[in-house]
Amino acid sequence: MSETVSGSGAFEPSIVETAFAWFLRLVALYCLFFGVLYWVRLIGFYPGDAWRFDLMPVYWQVAASVLAVFFPFAAAGLWMLASWGPVIWFICAATETVMYAGFPDLFGERWPIVGAHTFVACVYIAFRLVIFWRRRQPAA
Template sequence: MTDEQLSRLSTRPSTTELLFEWFQRIVALYCLIFGVFYWVRLLGFYEGPLWRFDLMPTYWQVAAVLLAVFFPFAAIGLWMLASWGPIIWFICAVVETVMYAALPDLFGTNYSVLAVHAMVAIVYIAFVVVISRRRRGREVSHY
């Protein structure tokens, strides 16, 4: 194989890399939905005990504002496949995990959100490990 053929092969994404891109875009959509959910609560369209920003306790105000801004931001980063997208998602996941797992007396419990964050993290780590191993294997075989 010539160097030109090798460079063309290495720039074409593998099936795993394409699946990883689609996975990130699916997570981006769910981040956008979560962000809209928090904005709905802040604007007062949510029918529940904390249905409007001025009626929320301070700890809910801080969490809701942070997540209303960060989730759409994470969605943009994940959709664009930017390196900072997963980092912003991770911040959101940590905040919600602390809210619902460490402080259930303040925020209540929401095991479905915790399960979704755990599944996304596990799948993300699996993709990164598989892709890095394949890239390392390709680099070794080129020498």
């Protein structure tokens, strides 16, 4: 019996796909960490004068509330390797990039966060391209 018919080895992920799964889980931990940080800000354990929800400016209330919910949600999707996980992560990354790069006078400049999101997006795209090209190659 051939491998395809018997099912042995027919659906084993390649090394690249396995590395991609571990990459997504690493990003999931990163998202969970950021989600916890936003919750810490919302409940007031963050050092600073206006870092409790009722003392925050409205623009920070909106941004922190959205990101406190979306980051753990993205972490769950990425950890489960669900197709919607990277989409939710992209929403979080785009939101923070707009906050810190687009409105630095309101949210401050946090270029390391913007750079980290850019790096993760580039690595994600590279993985997806490699997986795409490997699947398009004819079986030898």
